[in-house]
Amino acid sequence: MSKSVAVIGAGILGLNAAYMAAKRGLKVCVFEKQDFPPANASSIAGGMLAPFSEIDTLPMKFVQAGLKGIEFWRDNLGEDFSDCLQDTGSLFIAHPEDKHMLERFAQHLPAISDNWKWVNAKEIAELEPCINNKFGRGLYIPQEANIHPLQALEALAHKLKQLGGDIIKQETTPKELNKDYDWVIDCRGYVPDIDSNLRGIKGEIILLENKEFELKRPVRLMHPRYPLYIIPRTNNIFAVGASVIENSNTDDGLVFLRSAMELMSAAYSLHPSFGEAKVLDMSSAIRPAYLDNLPRIKIDGQDKYIRCNGLFRHGYLLSPVMGNCVAHYVETGEENEDFALFSGQFNSAPTYS
């Protein structure tokens, strides 16, 4: 008889772990305390699949895992959901006063020399005709992608159900489920007190509709305070994010005025037509993060309990590889080739060898 698996949390990590386990023939049930799709860090995320863009903070092995993550999304969305993945790369630009940040970022890139190039004003205009020529220089990274977060959650839920899995609305704890399932996989994201090493990092994002402007790919605008991106969604809608606010415990879903002003002025500085854009939504959520901002898998074999957490800003990028590690372990009792990534042993300063 196949093993039974309970997953707590229907965020991107819980759904990926559940889907991977169901693909291996395990009997999977996801417990989510909110209606599906839940309002959580996963549902409001930007959906950037941008491992190179994070290279100044992400160790090289995680960058490689991120590329695997992009492959996963390409291979697994299926025809019905293939539109939610956009793999047209990403473009970095900076205002003249911030151009040193572009230079500084480029210093990290030689290690991936085949995967990026400097672009001049003419090349920027070819990539993105709506961006005007005040941005004289930029960086183009063709291998990056982005995904529509809510559609990706829906896609995984749909595929999980096709494989016989289920999502039940219920707030629960590992203890409550232990006796009824062979394994419990805890993917609750940031919850105060579930893990003393986990901290909450608030992220805020806004949705704008600008009928006068188009982008073919996400644009990163170098910003002195946090990584800022403008992501095109369908129908001239743009997600502009995301703030990174340390030590945030409460998830009220609200956005600080300062962040709203900064995100909106970034959009306006990209193109003046954003002055007439409509603000469709502003939201926030708490990202789960360990001290080194890298995710962990912790296994308690005796209690058949696995805790996966700490995806910080890389939920969409790394959850496919992380979910696969967990599913493989539950099925076989063995660690696969990526498992060590989530054990903490590579969580040092970036290395480029």
Ligand SMILES: Cc1cc2nc3c(=O)[nH]c(=O)nc-3n(C[C@H](O)[C@H](O)[C@H](O)COP(=O)(O)OP(=O)(O)OC[C@H]3O[C@@H](n4cnc5c(N)ncnc54)[C@H](O)[C@@H]3O)c2cc1C
């Ligand atoms: C503004 C913003 C932008 C971001 N942009 C990106 C991006 O561009 N690219 C990227 O890769 N990542 C991005 N991230 C990060 C990414 O969203 C997170 O890393 C990821 O969502 C974490 O997923 P998770 O499944 O661990 O947690 P969550 O998404 O928080 O899901 C946990 C779920 O568990 C449920 N739950 C909690 N307790 C219980 C319980 N007791 N019983 C049942 N259910 C429970 C919650 O309701 C929730 O639905 C962004 C995050 C934010 C906030």
